[in-house]
Amino acid sequence: MNTNGDSPTRDTSARPADAEHQRTVLLVDDEENMISSLKRLLRREGYRILSAGGGAEGLEILATHRVDVIVSDQRMPQMTGVEFLRQVNTMYPDTVRIVLSGYTELQSITDAINEGAIYKFLTKPWDDEQLRANIQEAFRHKELGDENQRLSAELTLVNEQLRRLLAENQRELQRDQVVLGLVQEILQGVPLPVVGLDDEGMIVCANQEADRLLGRQASLIGSFAQERLPPDLLQLLSGGAGEMIWQQGDVCWLARHRFIGDEAAPRGHLLILSKENQT
Missing domain, CATH: 3.40.50.2300 (Response regulator)
Incomplete structure (x- = not known):
């Protein structure tokens, strides 16, 4: 050689x-x-x-x-x-x-x-x-x-990393779905009318008590607050966090408005009602 x-x-x-x-x-x-x-x-x-x-x-x-x-x-x-x-x-x-x-x-x-x-x-x-x-x-x-x-080797590595990332995202999504299901069950079990709205005024969650009181037995979810809620409650939601007495027939309700997220830049609104004599 x-x-x-x-x-x-x-x-x-x-x-x-x-x-x-x-x-x-x-x-x-x-x-x-x-x-x-x-x-x-x-x-x-x-x-x-x-x-x-x-x-x-x-x-x-x-x-x-x-x-x-x-x-x-x-x-x-x-x-x-x-x-x-x-x-x-x-x-x-x-x-x-x-x-x-x-x-x-x-x-x-x-x-x-x-x-x-x-x-x-x-x-x-x-x-x-x-x-x-x-x-x-x-x-x-x-x-x-x-x-x-x-x-080709780098592409194979990237594809494997993407596969693992997608699998992890899928597992997280499944966990989130389980948690969301539990939250919905808990919300339905609350004995007070509860309504959640996004920052554009769409009703994104409402329990059975809210549907009975405000939706006339029809689901509120997916509709806008201006279409389904009475003027007094709309006025409460248009202001800051607070509460008011709302008269519905012979029953007085204490309506509470809270922001979801930071009040300076809220992601939505939460409306909770309870009969006044229960507070």
Whole structure:
């Protein structure tokens, strides 16, 4: 195994997802002169360059190094480039794999490309500028894939957080519904007429006693105070918190008005009536 870290210049057309990771290319060829030629060609690109003399050595390097792009010769002893890259595709699918060959064993290479084991097939002898451009493109392809994986992982995390938040909101809503049901039962059990209004004068709660006295047995909820309540009680509600005696037939009622929330900025009104002789 050999490495080369010379980096006078560097292609900045794309950045790796991990800012601390240097773009790394693995060259695999059983001919040392080919490895040397590729290193000279790529040295000025600023890549970290690893090299192996065959597929088995290439797999050993991949087991201990993070590699982005692999350039492998096709005709090698013991293991062809396609066989090597097929194994790499299974074990390290995030790598971008290029096969470089001086002869055209088209069927096996085409099959490997169709399977996704090979990203590109380039021939020997190569054009320096074209080879550099293809390797740069391979790094951009790798980094785009890494970024997509990162965004996908973040989206999965956000979706999980939203799912948990929605589940918690649902539990809170169920608890609120239980509490609201209990409050309504308690309100209905109060032996005095009780009416609640929002800040626009709509009746939002009223117990059975209020419906009997003020609604003529019909529900007051959902109607506006001006439509259902007598003028004396409307006048009481239009002022500040206080109380008054309200005559209804032969019965005198003590009507109490209270604000819901801060009196300076109330959220609504509460009207409670009791027979005067009960106070």
